[in-house]
Amino acid sequence: MQIELRPYERHGSLNGRAGNRLVLWILADPHYLSPSLFDRQADAFRSILAVNSGKLIEHMPEVMEEFLSRALRERPDAVLFPGDLTLNGELTGLLEMEQMCSHLEAAGIRVLVIPGNHDIDCRYASVLTGDVSKPAERVTRDVFITHMRRFGYDNAISRDDHSFSWIVPLADDLRILGFDTNTTACPGGIPEGTLTWAENVLAQANAEGAAVITMMHHNLLVQNRFMETGFVLKNRAEVFNVLDNHGVMLNLSGHIHLQHGSRENSLTDITTASAAVFPLGYGVLEIAEGHREWNYHREYMTQFQDAALRRMNETCERFLQDTLAQLDISEADRTCMRKAGQEVCVAVFAGWAYRPSDEEAEWGCRLWSERASDTFWGKYIVSAIEQKHMEETI
Ligand SMILES: [Fe+2]
Ligand SMILES: [Fe+2]
Structure with missing residues (x-):
């Protein structure tokens, strides 16, 4: 990873x-x-x-x-x-x-x-x-x-x-x-x-x-x-x-x-x-x-970055699983949303502006805003994608 x-x-x-x-x-x-x-x-x-x-x-x-x-x-x-x-x-x-x-x-x-x-x-x-x-x-x-x-x-x-x-x-x-x-x-x-x-x-x-x-x-x-x-x-x-x-x-x-x-x-x-x-x-x-x-x-710290990222991704997956399970979408779309959601969580916790890593994640972002923006995690993810969580210019 x-x-x-x-x-x-x-x-x-x-x-x-x-x-x-x-x-x-x-x-x-x-x-x-x-x-x-x-x-x-x-x-x-x-x-x-x-x-x-x-x-x-x-x-x-x-x-x-x-x-x-x-x-x-x-x-x-x-x-x-x-x-x-x-x-x-x-x-x-x-x-x-x-x-x-x-x-x-x-x-x-x-x-x-x-x-x-x-x-x-x-x-x-x-x-x-x-x-x-x-x-x-x-x-x-x-x-x-x-x-x-x-x-x-x-x-x-x-x-x-x-x-x-x-x-x-x-x-x-x-x-x-x-x-x-x-x-x-x-x-x-x-x-x-x-x-x-x-x-x-x-x-x-x-x-x-x-x-x-x-x-x-x-x-x-x-x-x-x-x-x-x-x-x-x-x-x-x-x-x-x-x-x-x-x-x-x-x-x-x-x-x-x-x-x-x-x-x-x-x-x-x-x-x-x-x-x-x-x-x-x-x-x-x-x-x-x-x-x-x-x-x-x-x-x-340089050691254990991979393990820390894996732990963060597992945690995000757990947070998102109920929301994702309730959506009437294909398994492939769910995978894209999961990927986008995990990347967003990582960026928010690290204080980085979010950038999708590839087309799958980009598609996942679009699905979060089109299919799940009325859910708690949808609101959280969409606001991070739109950088609304980021600081004002300081
Ligand atoms: Fe604490
Ligand atoms: Fe505390």
Whole structure:
């Protein structure tokens, strides 16, 4: 299976004053599962692959190894983890992720971590080595803080009392504000007390002439109109107003697992796709000397691309099968629609504009718009074909 890995790049402005060029890497949603908790041949493991939305769980240990050795070689100034570090909040996985973060820190690379919705008190934490899944030791909020506080929280110039949110300086004129969007008081949103704290630290940054880049697990802006509920912050309007009013120009998010960027006023929200789905990438944010501009692009891990693409195609096929089965069309036409649908899913998740690979896929696209545009997947696919899901010019 061959596919061209295409670039993804965006750029924008920042309101810093001065300072050297900085390079930040963003690794989103690795959903790492410790090798001690699964067996590839076990029924328990195989059955979760059927419901895992395209993640290449079994190869994430190697993918993380590749990421780590690349980071140790290329030495970005910081590596940011916007949550869902673990598959489903398994303690063993979190401890192994902590070790990886420690390696980076020991090499002088700053590491910044916030939790995702799968990291804390997740009821799906499982051991997948037998015929049936068994409960694994879960990460509680206290355990998460104990192991991850070294990566952001402990170095903060201010911490929030209501959540695991913090603000750390990266340079004299540049700060990163990590929001915890997974509190029990306000899951999927930012608690009121945290927002008040954020207003204060943002006002302080403004007064001191420092730019602030924010990071959160959930999306601040709508990234895909088919994936809004549960993905975009519950209290997005309120949060957006606070950030926008305080001159925040860049937010980094994850959670939705697809690559995208949206802009409202002068604020861009870039969501970095899951490192566990094709094309197994991470974001590279370069802040130019002077801190007035940023440039974001994606890099891809080189191993396991074929396996990741196969997993993505199988997942899309499963998503589409009911819709396709209900259409009164020939088997050959169904094959064309399946092919177009799979290619669209791959492009949407990678953040690439969709181009049909051949005549079959082109015919499949036409069938989606002529025969299935009133179905959920028809609407999704047609909107992607028409590039309506793509970002405005940023
Ligand atoms: Fe995730
Ligand atoms: Fe998530």
